[in-house]
Amino acid sequence: MNARGRQRTDSTHVLGAVRSLNRLECVTETLRAALNALASAAPEWLRVHADPAWLERYDRRAGDHDVPQGEAKRRAHAEQIGRDGHQLLAAIMAPGAPIWLRQIPAVELLRQAWLQNFSIIGDDPAAGPEATPLVRWRTDQEGFPPSLLMVASPYDPQVHYAKKQSTIWIGYKVHLTETCDEGGPHLITHVETTPAPVVDRDALEDIHEALEAKGLLPDTHLVDAGYVAADQLVASRRKGVTLLGPAPKDYQWQARSGEGFTVQDFLLDWEREVAICPARRESRSWGPDYHQGRTAFKVRFSTSDCRPCPLKRQCTRSARRLLTLRPREEHETLEAARTREAQPTFARDYRQRAGIEGTISAGVRVLHLRRSRYIGLAKTHLQHVLTAAAMNLIRLGAWFADTPLARTRQSAFTKLMMAPIPA
Template sequence: MRGVELAEIPEETVRVARAVFPTGCLVMRVRDTLGPVFADADFEGLFPVRGRPVVSPARLALVSVLQFAEGLTDRQAAHAVRSRLDWKYALSLELTDTGFDFSVLSEFRARLAADDAGRGVFDAVLTAAGEVGLVKSGRRQRTDATHVLAATSDLNRLEFVVETLRTALNQVAEAAGDWLLGVAAPEWFDRYSARPEDTRFPSRWAARIEHGDQCGADGMVLLQALWSASAPPGLRHLPAVEFLRRTWVQQFQHVEGVLRWREPKNTPPGLIRLRTPHEIEARTGAKRDLGWSGYKVHLSETCEPDAPHLITHVHTTAAPVTDMAVLEDIHTALAERGLLPDEHLVDAGYVDAEQIHHAQRDHRVSLTGPLARDTNRQKAQATGFDNTRFSVDWENRQVVCPTGRTTTSWRETTSHRGTPVVRAKFPARDCTSCPARQECTTSPKGRYITLRPRPEHEILQQIRPEQDSDQWRKRYGHRAGVEGTISQAVQAFGLRRSRYRGLAKTRLQHHLTGAAINLARIDAWLTGRPLARTRTSPFAALRPAGSDPAGRN
């Protein structure tokens, strides 16, 4: 790698660009405000010491971000480097510079993905914005997530097992075709030569189950042959063969010596369940009525009115990973950048008492989001003594009921979700003779009280009543703006469909997209373009003044 200095723009490039764009344009304004953003030294670890000379990685990084900002293909981006004045201005190129071949961009992305360096590209844009005062630590930020569809087509279960076996047969045929001829039954050529979408599967459910069982038996024959002593060495280590082995473990089981399709309830959870042989890391996610195969991306952004709303963190995971599981990673990454907020606005999927406690304890962040309602029967029916009517003596490890009776049992354990809880029990004799028994419990064994650990219990006692106040709703209302960011990322930048296969490349796509959105928002801030208003349908606009959208009035 030969270092290139990008701080100085050639004089002739400046003169012509200013003449053609007297009021500037997005690319030129961003360059004037942020400077060159990238330096070749930032990418030294991606390239060997010896080898053929490379195009300046700082320029390639900026081209990649601009490419995502404008939705260009590699060919179009390479052409823009050769032909567009504003891009030459931003890249500090002479007017006569002929650029580079478009294939250099895909090679550069491959290096970024292999080294997980996409975050460095995103951080460089964010750092440059911070140096000119466009993003600061503290204050408020908000986070939300959306689903991302895998680059490969979604397969139903029968198509999946057929395509998995077909892919393994093709890979084995390339490596040892003569050996495979002695293993494959003649009917295999009719069953597995064509793609599943080109195959007419049975329409009756019983016939489809039978077809799946037959596919499982054929796959087992192939696996046994591959693990036999007569198989050529190395075949069992082929990627498609290993994927076939893992898939058959997940999809089939032996029942009385016969290989059968597993019942859906006996298949592995979505986090490890394979979906397609053409994208090994794709998983199945579900949210309410929505199901998809692919990934999930979390976007965090600033949301103060006196500064541009810039994305501060992009986090990509497999589809089944819950929102709550990534919150600590988000806070840790923001802390590393020095961009932790004072208040973090999130939806219900990210927040519970434990997360609120840990965010405050570990990062001094006030996590704001709607806590789940108390599911206690008395609270739900608004009758009798719910848990808030009981006093907890944490020092003496006792709970006192509204009639003055105390628990005799205090046990620290875990819930069915694995979270720590305290279970306290009143003796049956006290509950049986209690005059308020009908308002408290119907259990003949006495009343049980389940509590979260003390810090979390106190959080629940404080925040749940606050959530019903207008002041809390007004403060939390700022979170809604992040949905506009998700909409912009999906509609203008194609965030919802992965361009590449695999989690690493999809993560790189999202980091480049986040950087591109920040450039667009910085330019909107510089030109004074206001935020778009929230769209309201004509019917919704007829809502009487003062009525509550949630139906609480």
């Protein structure tokens, strides 16, 4: 295998080996799972501290109970579950309770789920000397933790909710990387399994590090737009890898209209930290801006220059023009990638990426790649590695048997329209 050849990567969703639960079902099932865990680990303690009413509420899984209809009744139902969970957690955290109860995984998961889904707004004055917390079911207005932290199932804490375009699922994501040089078998070189909410570009560095450790880092890496970002273009280049894929677009109105002045129309003097606009006016300030762990630069022009400028309508709809720049290396690398994408050779070279979609299709149709058979990320990843190994064995067998690669299937209409017209 040519380690410095071409490889291609794509990802697909993987359904966890648990039922998909809505938020109300999830908290109900999380409390039920904690009660079952305590019933096995500390039966005598639980018998003393459990509310007899819990037997009717949590004897069956959440989906088997009737959920009240109507927003107000559903909220009241959810907050009753919240009070029950807080009552159990208060008993576990009480000074006289065994310390080891807090270390039971189902109890820790219950604590996390209650922090994420309920707010304590005080004590119930009607509860007497034993204060019962007043809890409120969290709403979208109050906000939730990111999906990567949100508990999605008490039975597999590592599955998470994710959405990609029209696909919504709870589980994981798998990235397959394979060789695509002509004249050799197309073998899968790496499998990366991640939590579902991890975006593709954030998995790319781990993929490159794993390939480098195996001595299989490619010269050109073909990927779709989800893997391409300015910082990833720079990081890949530093490893000697050309990341080939659609570069992020400029979505400012100036670029979308095709009639306004984009960043490319400004002369950037990085040493002096000055930008010069198409009207030959210099910027008044150039300063760093930190957002979500990333560094950018805000470049502002003077209002007194922008307002009377005859080119203002092509430049800005505000009182003055503001540019947001990435660090210099990222900015220049991204501009080079956009220029490369406009060249005719890009489409020809990028056409090779399409084959990875066939690999994922084969894994899904033949080896059930999109369904985890196991609980937990580690076991799910092992399943994916074994799946990739099986696919490689099939491909090696076909290669040694001189079986030609299958051509992309086409519909009858496509075949008809693409066929040459008889003379």
